[in-house]
Amino acid sequence: MKKKVILLLLVLAIIAIIFIPFNQENTFTVKAPFLSVYTQVLQPDNWENWRPDLRKALLTDSDKISVKKDTASFSIAYRDLKINVKSQGSLFNIDEQNGSKEIRYSYFAVPGKLQTQTQIVVNKNTSLLYYLIGRLGGVSFSDTHINDFKKYMETDSLFYGCTIFKTRVPDSNLIVMRKEVLKKDKFTAAAKMLAELQQYIKTNNLRQMQPLIAQFLRKGNDSTLVNVGYFINKKVNPGMGMEFERMPKGGPLYAVRFKGRFSKRQKVYSGVQQFFNDHRFQSAILPFETYLDNKLPATDTDKVNIQVNFSAYF
DSSP states (O other), X not given: OHHHXXXXXXXXXXXXXXHSEEEEEEEEEESSOHHHHHHHHHOHHHHHHHSHHHHHHHHHOGGGEEXXXXXXXXXXXXXXXXEEEEEETTEEEEEEEETTEEEEEEEEEEEOSSTTOEEEEEEEEEEHHHHHHHHHHOOOOGGGTHHHHHHHHHOHHHHTSSOOEEEEOOOSEEEEEEEEEEGGGHHHHHHHXXXXXXXXXXXXXXXXXXXXXXXXEEETTTEEEEEEEEEBSSOOOOBTTBEEEEOOTTOEEXXXXXXXXXXGGHHHHHHHHHHHHHHTOOOSSOOEEEETTXXXXXXXXXXXXXXXXXXXXX
């Protein structure tokens, strides 16, 4: 009789260990501002960017991703993957089913000690058995995708769509030509200005110190302000349509390298501008482009090899 009771108790203990629910919790530091983090989790369309499984589907099978939104909840479905998210302030409760696997977890986001950091408390439901196994071998939160989210938010090439690096204003002496023209004439005007700059450098026995720089700045709906310039080896007096400027050599720049169609470079501007907004940086001057092969485009579809430069105060 005693053996049967002991056996029964043992069976019940095993069942309890397997099925008793238990919560696992951990706090992750994400090196990104709170508002950026909150927005990424709040908007279902953003999940398609930072979740690798959804990002892959977005590239190859986007028409099969369905999103439903409600006041404080949304759901994402793709084949046998279903994600339901309910938000309460900065707490997000997530029920996920991936084939036969089901998981419940939550993200709770709070501002970090620094403005560029956010703390995310991740809590997931599990059984006592898995909790005890986790205590022995280390708790894994990979099924909550928090590491995917952290990597996305902290990797510029993923979050901003480009790799941003810090550099410096390369030289001091700059000659520039400026002209406002019709949008359709911007490339023709730029080519003429470049030829005049090259002739001016040759005539005045100057030396080009860095690759060609340029700006194509939109002015209203139909016009473009075209600026073309060279860093040169010494100061000159302005004249003949040339302007001389002193640049703060060594001053901070945040830059992105871009190779591709001229018209596609705007995605770089959008990415770096978002980077500046997130880090509360301010530009000292308007962004400018360094044409690394000293060649300007002749059409919007021409391929360019440029470095887009955003100035900053620090």
